[in-house]
Amino acid sequence: MGNLSAIPTLVGPGDVMILDAQVHRSVRMAARLTEAPIRTVPHNSLEVLERRVRELSAEYDRVWFMADGLYSMFGDFSPVGELGALAERYEKLWLYFDDAHSISWTGRNGRGHVLDRLSPAALEKTVVVGSLNKAFGIAGGVMTFPTDELRHQVFSLGLPMIFSGPVPPPMLAGIVASARLHLSGEVAERQQQVVDRIRFFNREAVGYGLPLLNESESPIRYVVTGRDIESTATLVRRLQESGYFVNAASYPAVPAKRSGLRATITVHQTQDDILGLVQAIAKWLAGGASQGR
Structure with missing residues (x-):
């Protein structure tokens, strides 16, 4: 809903959008509601983008340029x-990030991957x-803007902002409670615990020969x-019957030859x-899953 509010409001008819090939579907949906043309570049290809x-x-x-901070399917990060x-070098370049999947578990006070890594000059454009539905532990979304003027523009003209209702009080109380936890020292300890577990998974996965798509230190792990x-x-x-909840990822969510398991x-x-x-x-990839078909 945040993307549907922000993108059609911010992008003018004299603008153009460049989308990373794997940007979240909600960004693509919102981009199509504008009058601006859309271009696509290969995933994380800085050379083509420039x-x-x-x-x-x-x-x-x-x-x-529109991208994810942390990509939701493969669990890899945006550079x-x-x-x-690039935004500092090219005057007309503006950046738009959907950072839903890195809010809370990373970044100072849980502010995510993107806000932790951009310079003050880049943040001005x-x-x-972000999302509060995932690691933040409650529901709703959050948007950050470089100026009060742009914030006011989206909150005043973004159609979902105009025609939706306020956050219900019990949900708002949960958001406030989670925010207080994130502003305390406890969140840094929890973040480190997550990273330690990710590193353990990566080490064991490599040791057992699992075909990881990447070994990034994100909670989203993808086995091809x-x-x-x-x-x-x-x-x-078969994995769920063994007590392990994982997701199947297949076309069109991912390229046809990169079906896999998402944990x-x-x-x-x-x-x-x-x-x-x-x-x-490792057991089922070795052939056990096909025996039960």
């Missing part, structure tokens, strides 16, 4: 520092949208199966839990 920015800057008032440097949808779904069902690491899992998951995946 070439497009240079070309489009001669024709349009503003060039918006935020390098993107900020950056909008960040490369199988068709039916085989991947069967593998997921989330949390502070509530023990090392035994994580090791058991790794061992179960």
Whole structure:
């Protein structure tokens, strides 16, 4: 809802949008509601992006690049520092990040991956949208703007902002309670616990030969199966029957040849839990899942 409020309001008819190939679907939906043209660049390709920015800057008032801070399917990060440097170098380049998946578990006071890594100069041309529905532990969203004027513009003209109701009081109380926890020292301890568990998963996964798509230190862990949808779904069902809740990822959410298992690491899992998951995946990938079909 935040993306649907912000993007059609901020992007003018004289602007152009460049979307990372794997940006979240909600960003794509919102982009289509504008009058501005849309271009797409390969995932995390800074070279292609800079070439497009240079070309489009001669024709349009503003060039918006839209990406995720942490990509929701594969669990890899956006090169935020390098993107900020581009925004400083190119006057017409503005950045728009959906950072829903890194709010709370990373960044000072849980502010996420993007806000922790952009320079003050880059932040003057950056909008960040986040979610309180995930690691923050409650519901709702958050948006940050470089100026009060842009904030007022979205909150006054963004259609979902105009036609939706306020946050229900019990939910608001939960948001306030979570915010207080994030402003305390406790959140840093919890964040480190998450990172320790992620590193343990990565080490064990490599040791057991699991085909990880990447070894990034994010809670979203992706094991490539490369199988068709039916085989991947069967593998997921076998893991769930063994007591491990994982998601199946397949086309069109991911490219057809990159179907896989998507698991989330949390502070509530023990090392035994994580090791058991790794061992179960290794067992079924070795052929056990296909035997039950």
